[in-house]
Amino acid sequence: MSSKLSSQMADQATLVPLNGSNSSNSTNNKNLIQSLTKEQKLEKISHYTSCQEENCKCNGFKQKEALEECKTCSHDQASHLKQFNEHSIAQIDRLFLTVLDIETLFGLIIKEEDAETKQIYYFLFKLLRKGVLCQSDTSVEGHLGRPPFEQPSITKSILNFIFSKYQKSGELELQNMFEASKIFLYCLNMWKFESPSMFVKRNTLESHKKQALYKLNYTRWMCYNFVPSFCECFEKYETIAIFGVTFLGLVFPIIKKEIQEKFVREKDKVPVEKRVIFSTYLPRFLNSLEEELSEENSVIWTQNVSLGNSVYEAEIYNMLKGENLNVPYFESFKPKISSDKVTRRRAHEISEKRKLEEKECELNKKHKSEGDASDSMIKELVREVEAETAESQEAALFSAMASRDETARNEQKRGLIEFHVINNRLDEDPEDKILIWLLMVKNVFSHQLPRMPREYITRLVFDPKHKCLVLVKDNRVIGGICFHMFPSQGFSEIVFCAVSSNEQVKGYGTHMMNYLKDYHVRNNTLHFLTYADEYATGYFKKQGFSTQINLTKSAYHGYIKEYEGATLMGCELNPNIIYTELSSILKKQKEVLKKMIERRQEELGKCFPGLTCFRDGIRQIPIESIPGVREAGYRCSTEDYKFFEENMDPESLYTHLRAILNQLKTHASAWPFQKYSPSSSNLPPTVLSSGTTGPSGRYPMDLKMITERLKARYYSHVYLFKADVMRLFANCRESFEPDSEQVKCADQLQAYFEKKILEINKQ
Known part of the structure; x- marks a missing residue:
């Protein structure tokens, strides 16, 4: 079973191309069968068949020298082949x-030197x-049973792992x-596993x-796998x-x-554009799977994890059959060939029914508004952002906008740090x-929490009911979180949380807490509770904790440990969020939105005149009232003026505003805001005739001015109208005494x- 691949491995290597050797043996055997006659084949078979003569117990023809009879039973060779007289050529082959x-x-x-392996060969x-x-x-x-021996298979489990953890x-x-x-x-699948004794x-x-x-x-x-790779009479299964x-x-x-050792030795065989997979993603995959x-x-x-993206459906279909697993980056890895592999085109046909079923569901879940970006545009922008991110990963670490856990997350991807949940x-x-x-994490807690008794820390860390998330760097624990899960109550108590002082301010604390959140989401425990002292409340607030507890008191009262002088804080987890990737996802979303705005600005290409309303004393106006903002896709979320948001036709707006203005002018309390002459001594003073030098003098406003502006179609938005009306009341309060x-x-x-x-808004 020698092969090119095995010769490239070191003495301790155990990766053997079983399929390659199987193919070679099969070819040699077929050539041998074709080259031999039927008589020659039967002569070979006779050495392993019993003699058919009566009362003869001979179990194989052993020819005497220069004689055509059996050395054991003295019968001729034909006596050992009588049972095959009616056999077809295929049966003899x-x-x-x-x-x-x-x-x-x-x-x-x-x-074979290993006793247990030799015993299997002998069996x-x-x-x-x-x-x-x-x-x-x-x-x-x-007693070995019949395959498969366990469900789901390793392939299905790995696919479940990839798509449940990285699909978002x-x-x-x-x-x-x-x-x-x-x-x-x-x-x-190619591995030659060590013997039980080893x-x-x-x-x-x-x-x-x-x-x-x-x-x-x-x-x-x-x-079922190793021996059938070179013995064709056994049915072969994929590991x-x-x-x-x-x-x-x-x-x-x-x-x-x-x-990891193999790919370090053979990294020169990997194309440059694929080396990032082996240097970054493969170690990260192995650590996460561990x-x-x-x-x-x-x-x-x-078995019921959705494998999601249909782009990979063809590869998934073949992988579940044990196919399409070749690694094209090494010339010694032989791809498997099968006549019924699924192409991407056929994968499209396979998934067509599922796509039609999901389409209606997607439409029911999401209602698009007019002006929303298309799915194709969003996907294109996401690809652009991901490509730019991949090209500038190192530069991102030194960016002023880098998230707190950016450094720690990249160190984990490169295998410099590891997380383990132990107890x-x-x-x-x-x-x-x-x-x-x-023992190491206990020492970290003791050093970083000097006010906590060491005996108490030791008892909880080594308590079988408590678990510890440990952060390992250079084979030593530099941080950890001790927690106690209460699945029946729906929460987990964080008991201790600390990072070594010389490893702080590197984002380890944030990334460690995010890892713990993902761990609890996977275990369907969606609430954290902890008692934080005055030094820890700041850290927990940054991690999403607050003093507002969303759990009922009966759910946790009597379960968690209470500490004098500490503050009870809680955090509710969202099962749809991957917390270890949250900051990078939010950053990506911001970049996509930025590119979307830039692209929309290029499409508009229209200039608007400057605003003139500020000359009339208006200090601020709503964003959506600025000409061109609405065309660029801006939407106001204020509910008070929903009616005007949906009815921005100029004539319709003019009609409604005129009705409101007429009602104001005829109101019994409108007299201070009418246009009266200051010389009219028989009338009480109005806002304009008060003679003050306050704001009413600088920005005069009355109902007549509003009427003129309305006729001139000045009010392009309801907020402008409201601003003028509210200025009436502001000028009045500054011009007269509060009890006037x-x-x-x-x-x-x-x-x-x-x-x-409000009445018009409800119509």
Whole structure:
């Protein structure tokens, strides 16, 4: 089974192109079958068949020297071939292939040094030997079971993981992580796993149950995948199609290590444009998957996760069949060829029915308004922003607008930092690494929280009911969050939270809390509660906590630990948000919106004259009343003037404003705002005749001036009309004493005016 790929690996490498060797053996066997005559094939088969003479117990023809009779039973060769007289050529060819496989296994039994692997070869050798001797079935069943051994399969679980975690992260992110997953699945499918004895030797601390479980799955892999790759009489299955999370969890640590080492050694074979996948996305994928493997209740181990984007539907369809897993960046990786692969065109046909069903659902969920950007335009802008982001990732780290967790997120992508959710366990002995991490995070809490008793911290950190999210950098814990989950109550209590003093102000605290939020969203626990002292309230407010608790007191009272002098704070999580990617998603949305505005400005290309209303004393006007703003797509969200938002026809606006103005002019309290002559001594003074030098003198306004402006079509928007009317009342209050008759009239008329505006709005 030598191959070009295996020669490129180091002595410890375990990646073997099983499919390549299978194809080579198949070609050689077919050539051999075609080159031999029927008599030559039967002569070969006779060495493994029983003698048909009565009372003869000979199990194989062994020719005497220079004689045509059996060395064991003295019968001729024809006596060992009587049962095949009625067999067709195809049946004889099948028997001949089985005989070739028997001889292959016999050679492996002699060469194999590992006792357990040799035992598996011997079991299969006897099975084939019995199949030829007794003309019986050669399928491998019994206590091994029949594939698949677990659902969902490794392929389906990895796809669930990719699409549940990265589908909302953008097309570029999803595509690169999808490519990283294909690399991992291909390597896993080609892997030659270590023997059970080597597994026990390397994992001396593993329980006997895990060791027995590995031995069972190793035997299954040998019988259903490895041996069938060069013995055609056994039905071959793909590793990633018949095994699930149990087997993946057992072999993942060594596979992760060797994949990373392999691609470091062979990075020169990767095209420059693809190296970012191996240097950034593959390590990040492996680290994230390692975290997910520790979660027993993760959604990726279920079958009902939507695989979403139909762009990948063809590849997904083939991957679930064990196909389309080739890695084109290495010449030694051989692509698999199948006659019924699904093309992208056929994938479009497959998903057509689902698209039609989803289309109606999408239309019901989202109602587009006039002026909204098209989906195609948004997708185009998203691609532009993602391309620009990919080109300037390093520059973004030093940007003044970089988010708090930008640095930490990029360090995690590059594998410089890792997050692990761990806890002390009583049902089995925890790994030494877990205990060391718990001890390290306890020391971080003790150093950063000096007012908290060390014995108390130690008791909670090592309490099996509490878990710790640890931040590991350079093989040491530099931060962590100790928390206690109450799934039945729907919340989790954050007990301790700290980052080493020399690692602060780097965004680790924010990214660590975001990671914890995503962990709880995956476990359907959507509330955080914590008691924060005066030094921690600022941090928790930045992470979305507040003193307003959305949980009922009965849900948490008596469950959480209360501290004197601390403030109870809570945070409600949104299950539709990926918190570790939130800042980058918001940044991307802002960039898309900015580009959309720029593109809309280019499309308009129209100039408007400057505003003249400020010359008349108006200090501020609504944005939407500025000419051209509405054409650019601006929408006002104020509900008070919804009627005017929907009826901006100039004539309709003029009619409604004229009706309001006439009602104001005929109101009993309107007399201070009429145009009276200052010399009329028989009338009380009005706003214009008060003789003050206040604002009424600088910005005079009365009902007559408003009437003239209305006739001149000055009021292009209701807000301009309201501004002039409100100036009437403002001038009056500044011109007269608060308890004067004029101010009382201003109060009454203003209330009447606002009431009329609301009445028209409700019509």
